[in-house]
Amino acid sequence: MAFQSIPLNHQNQFSLWVNNNEALLFSEQERSLAALEPLNVSLFLAIDEGLSKQQIITQIVQDSGLNADVINDSYQSIADMFDNRNYQSNANGQSKTITYSDGRYPELDKPANTNVSDAIHIRVATSYFDIECDDIDLYRAINALFQPVMAKGEDKANFALTINSSEHEYRLLANGVLVEQVPSASHMLPVLIDRLQILAYQNTVYKLVFHGAALSRCIEGKTTTVLLPGVSGAGKTTLAAELSSKGFYLHSDEIIAFDQDFNIPTIDLPMAIKSGSWPHLHSQYTELAQAQEWLRIDGRRIKYVWPAQFANKEFASKKLRKTDSEHHRIYILCPEFTPKAAGRVEQLTLSQSLALMTHGGYQLGHELSRESAAELIYFFENLSSFKLTYGTSSDALQLVEDLCQR
Structure with a gap:
């Protein structure tokens, strides 16, 4: 059975979809979608209908045979959803708002300074990137790996990524914003590629x-x-x-x-291949044997193919x-x-x-x-x-x- 929308008295706050086995609830205030267990569906619909707590518990006990204590334990969490004072608050009781844009990268709103002649110029999806690096060995490794996505020089970069090195730290800046700090050159390529992946879709x-x-x-x-x-x-x-x-x-x-x-x-x-899969994938990707090894911040070893x-x-x-x-x-x-x-x-x-x-x-x-x-x-x-x-x-x-x- 396909999901059906259920008419609600509190339709300005919620939307409910159900099929034979599942129920999904959208909260207008939290802008979230959540699955409801069968008991919570019964509680939600009864509260939406305007029944009192005692009426609800009595009715569900009669219909389901569940213990009243079990129903009571679930009741308050569902009732709080209807109470704007209790819903969507943090431990201090203060309003807490999470929006879709919280994960948006800050460099998307900054201009790209792309006046560097020796920058590595690549295209990923529909975005163009200029990559600078003052570590010559790391520069060569990045340049060699990204050969398949090299772009023409006349295509203006959307993002300028700059890698600065020191004795104890490597820093990644994106359109002038410091976005990553890692302890060594071996840690830099994974965070760079992670950044490229996310910017490639966030820029669309x-x-x-x-x-x-x-x-x-x-x-x-x-x-x-x-x-x-x-x-x-x-x-x-x-x-x-x-x-x-x-x-x-x-x-x-x-x-x-x-x-x-x-x-x-x-x-x-x-693709980032973890060390445990290197022997297994060697026959399909013979280049793994010669590929350079890199490090995740958590210590995992990876190679790229x-x-x-x-x-x-x-x-x-x-x-x-x-x-x-x-x-x-x-x-x-x-x-x-x-x-x-x-x-x-x-x-x-x-x-x-x-x-x-x-x-x-x-x-x-x-x-x-x-x-x-x-x-x-x-x-x-x-x-x-x-x-x-x-x-x-x-x-x-x-x-x-x-x-x-x-």
């Missing part, structure tokens, strides 16, 4: 972004798009690298971005909202690598899918509204969502292939 009119990988392929006129939400240690990047070597075209191994039409743009940057191919404009122009089309299928596949586990697939509900998609981090390109929340629900309920558990890469690839052939 985007709808929403999740942490994860996105890939597409087209066989006999039928397009398949696979979204792999990012949860640390689950095997997302390794699976993306393997799919890229098996005929899938990469949009990004770190960013799942949707534009205003739910198309997925391509952010053409190299380019995918076999990026998704081009043909894939980017596919309207993902047309999910009922037999010519384009989209799958949310949540990978979970578990050593020695047998490969298995578990279908996910919409709320489970959204929870897994947002768990690794997300950002909205606008304030969430009643209309955009409804659009989000109706888009994602048409996608096929699964959790993949596997112990070997061959199992993972076979599971993906089997799902894509359905």
